[in-house]
Amino acid sequence: MTVKIEAKMRGNVLVGVNPMGLKQEVANQIQYVKAQGTYAGPKKVLVIGGSSSYGLASRINLAFGAGADTISVSHGGGPRTPKNLGKPGWYNNIFFREAAEAEGLIAKNVMADAFSNEAKAQVIDFIKNEFGGKVDFVVYSLASGVRTDPATGETYHSAIKAIGEPVVGPNVNLQKETFFEQVLEPATDEEIANTVKVMGGEDWRLWMTALREADVLSEGVQTVVYSYLGAELNESYYNKGTLGRAKADCDRFAALINEDLAPLKGQATVVVATAVTTKASSVIPFFPVYCLGLYKVMSDAGLHETPIMHIDRIFRDMIYGDNAVYDEAGRMRPDAWELDPDIQAKTKALIEQINQDNFNTDFTAWNIFMHEFLNLNGFDVDGYVETPVTFEELASLEA
Incomplete structure (x- = not known):
């Protein structure tokens, strides 16, 4: 039975999926990395949260840029019915594995709750028995709003909220293409703690x-x-809200991990990345409007990056290159392009002019943002030729 492919949206969440479009999108990212050439990097890599966004981009870059064998841990199911084709990450994992194995690389997909002890045990067993015994690079790139603590069994939910006082600002509804003023209420102490528990460094x-x-x-x-x-x-x-508290927690745990790794002469680094289009960036209050302004300014300056472009620069030029930039806290700062004073001044001026009449026009980066947003689920993908596919074909894919 040939499945019907539709880009369905609910507010700022894209719920439809185009599996073969995702295959083309993975191929596009691989091609981008290959076009930059190879570089000397790690050879045995574990990516925790490797099915989408920065995690997927890291896996693609390290495999096809540095020739690394990779393991990805992610949680997301495949097709259940012709009307429920599963999650984009499930297909991304499969199409990455197929491409990597075609070039002689190991590409293991561990489909499990990355927060669980079982996932950790499964990965360790694979490393010991089928991956050469050691890994030389670990990427932690989980993006989840829920976490069950394996020690207690208690489940925590994050909350994207302000701290102290409400925040009022502009936002957009991507589905209805409407521009509106939003009020973000302050979080309770419990919501702050829960967000840190889910999204922090523990x-x-x-x-x-x-x-x-x-x-x-x-x-x-x-x-x-x-x-x-x-x-x-x-x-x-963001930084002064619950999300910022979680990010600060990662700084704290980086210091602890560095102490743990000292006997191995290892290094834990917080990489402060730039604003890019992800599923999270579309639902964070006010953030889409910031992106509409920022992307326009950075695109005009020739500096706008997608996740694969940004990650390639991080690994090729900074971690394994000679252009690393750090701040006083020891964090790597590839976000310097975004934070350039001239870029920020122009972005601020542009955002102040965005309204209902112009937010979805060429006055902003609406077309760039929506193109990248749709790409996340396999729609509007460059080079994609519509490919009929049956539910049976999708269900037969092996993670």
């Missing part, structure tokens, strides 16, 4: 501890977690 350290105690980390191992600090324009709802 699980990153649990992973690194489990890997270290199992003796599957190489000497000199490196690990990174992706963070975002943003600028004055968005600090009231």
Whole structure:
């Protein structure tokens, strides 16, 4: 039975999926990396949260740029019915694995709750028995709003909220294409703590501890977690909100992991990335409007990046290159392009002029943002030729 492919939206959430469009999108990202050439990097990589966005881009870059064998841990199901074709990440994992194995690389997909002890045990067993025994790079790139603590069994939910006082600002409804004023209420102490529990650095350290105690980390191992600090324009709802508290927690745990890795001469680094289009960026209050302004300014300056472009620069030029930039806290700062004072001044001036009449026109980066947003689920993909596919064909794919 041929499935019907539709780009369905609910507010700022894209719920439809185009599997073969995702295959083309993965191929496009691989081609981008290959076009930049190869570089000397790690050879045995674990990506925790490798099915989409920065995690997927990291896996693609390290495999096709540095020739690395990779393991990805992610949670997301495949097709259930002709009307429920599953999650984009499930297909991304499969199409990445197919492309990597075609070039002789190991590409293991572990489909499990990355917060669980079972996932950690499964990965360690694979490293010991089928991956050469050690990993030399670990990427932590989980994006989840829910976490069950494996030690207590208690489940926590994050909350994207302000802290202290409400925040009022402009937002857009992507589905209805409407521009409106939103009020973001302040979080309770419990909501702040829960957000840190879900999105902070605790699980990153649990992973690194489990890997270290199992003796599957190489000497000199490196690990990174992706963070975002943003600028004055968005600090009231991001860096000074619950999300910022979670990011600060990652800084704290980076220091602890560095102490843990000292005997191995390892390094844990918080990488402060730039604003890009992800499923999260579309639902964070006010953030889409910030992107509409920022992307326009950065695109005009020739500096706008998609996740694969940004990650390629991080690995090729900074982590394994000679152009690393750090701040006083020891965080790597590839977000310097976004935070350039001239870029921020122009973005602020543009955002102040955005309204209902112009937010979805060429006055902003609406077309860029929506193109990248649709790409996340396999729609509006460059080079994609419509390909009929049956439910049976999709259900037969192996993760």
